[in-house]
Amino acid sequence: MGWKILLVDDETMISDVLEAYLQREGYEVFKSENGLDALRKADSVKPDLIVLDLMLPDISGEEVCRLLRKESDIPILMLTAKSGEDERINGIVIGADDYVTKPFSPREVVVRIQAILRRASKGQERPGSAQLSFNQRQLVIDLIKKEILLHNESISVTPIEYKLLSNMAKHPGRVYSRMDLLEKIQEDGLSYEGYERSIDTHIKNLRKKVETDARDPKFIVTVFGMGYKFGGVPDVKNAAL
Template sequence: MSQKILLVDDERMITEVLEAYLRKDGFEVVTSDNGVDALRKADSVKPDLIVLDLMLPDISGEDICRLLRKESDVPILMLTAKSGEEEKISGIMMGADDYVTKPFSPREVIVRIQAILRRSKRAAPAVQTNQLSFNNHELVIDLYKKEVAAHGNSISVTPIEYRLLSNMAKNPGRVYSRMDLLDKIQEDGFAYEGYERSIDTHIKNLRKKIECDAREPKYILTVFGMGYKFGGAPDAENAAF
């Protein structure tokens, strides 16, 4: 999918030349010649980058940049006829990612845009779901809210039960000894005074809550002589843990 550039400049010749170069390089381009329209399009179009002239007829580029930064971290490349060091520093301080002084080479602008987008892509955090789901959402564990749902119903679990279930579910198929599970319960400073065999009681209670038949579990499985493992089939959208 082509990356989208919002080009904001009231000088028609500059807009036409830059638009032609950007389209030739495979970008999708949306143009604007005033600040009010630029802010509206920034909100509706959701561009990957904004090329913003500082000298606009209604709202200054500086004010547009400030308004955008209150709502968005979209990369901004400023265009200006001002060449002083203070103007450049001011532009960067208010939130611009780079600064090009007029007159400029269109190729320079393209190269700077590509460099900003590469940096932006590297800096973007990896997307990771906050939920673990199994067997077509028959069992769902919300890692952010620390909630569990089974068979379409919200399930009330104790803090210990949640820690046991979530840790095992992050690694389906891995065998945990009772001591392993005790260690998991006590991670991050969680206080627990139980002993190894108390794990069996918590597992028994969990099975009653999440399994269709606690006598024939399919999620929390016993590995005789070793401990327990999680046997649910992860849904495709699960993050890798």
Template sequence: MTKILLVDDEEMIREVLQAYFEKEGWDIISASNGIEALKREKENKLDLIVLDLMLPDISGEEVCRLIRKESEVPIIMLTAKSAEDDVINGIVIGADDYVTKPFSPREVVVRVQAILRRVKKTKMSNLFIFNDRELIIDPFKKEVVLRDQIITLTPIEYKLLFTIANYPGRVYSRADLLENVQEDGSYFEGYERSIDTHIKNLRKKIETNSRHPEYILTVFGMGYKFGGKPYAKDVAF
């Protein structure tokens, strides 16, 4: 179900928009100030945020900036400001759309629908699909689905899989892979062999037989490569 965070300090606006949104079948979480909005955003996996700029504690602009440091969730801003500079500033700091008050609730619904359609289309076109949809990697959700089941990976395991799946057939040395998974971009030669341990654990999770892998292949004396066969991305789900 589509989950939307609705942020506005005016209770009537929240109630009206929530009623319209729920008619669309969307799951609504509401917040009346910026601090509460940031808390709700961290607690939930959101599909979209409708954010008022004039909040009583911290501004909507600041809320947007803080969210954009960690997330690409679509944001529609609600505001009484209509000057061109204000609109441009909203887009520059990360908003996907801008609705000026007073507005029609139906207009907001239509704008939400348009963004959700665009995001869905983008997500579908960016899925990594292999072996007749046996393995699917979703870069937006950072999820891996194997035979219709979500596989729980550690952050390093996910980064390793995502890295080599980007270019099936390309050979990655241990140093290449280590550089890609290091959080701070640092590199320590002595840690190269730790990649083998992570690869071993990853194989246990995604391979039918980890001793005879189909996806993560060893290239002796060189490193690893991805053996999955890419699936057409334009196939309807």
């Protein structure tokens, strides 16, 4: 399956044209006509990139971008009729990865999307190729899509839970103190003002999602007096990104 793109634009003609161009390139396309629906689809579909118009009928594209950035680092390409330098700079400041002004060439948008996805995947040719797999694929972490699969089923985790699990899984057996994990969350760009013991709560919630028996965990193991380690057995040599 190819990359998933979410188009957010209330101008049907524009989104239909972009959809046709993107589908021709093999992308799976989803569409929203307003900001609230875009936020819902971003959570349910988990697209690889969002094309976001700034002029939406309910909430602005800028606000949609801000809200997305609180939860995710998904690439965002902004579309707008605003062509001033201040508007372009503001779009980048609030979290956009690129900026295209209307009217635009659909081919240019496709090329920009391809460039953003290349950067996001750090040179990987196809989505899903950077995976960490454990215990005969009982647990799979897709480092590009930021998705966790348990027994081939995608499970819903918070950004903090994903950061905790993916960071520990990159180094199975390594012991992380609570402070280590707290620093990992913060250095990875998540705005988080928790304290060391709050890590225990996130670990408890994460265990409920990934462990067959949370009282006898196999993946997230407590090291008494020290912290936590990842106990999964790698299926192949996992090259962490």
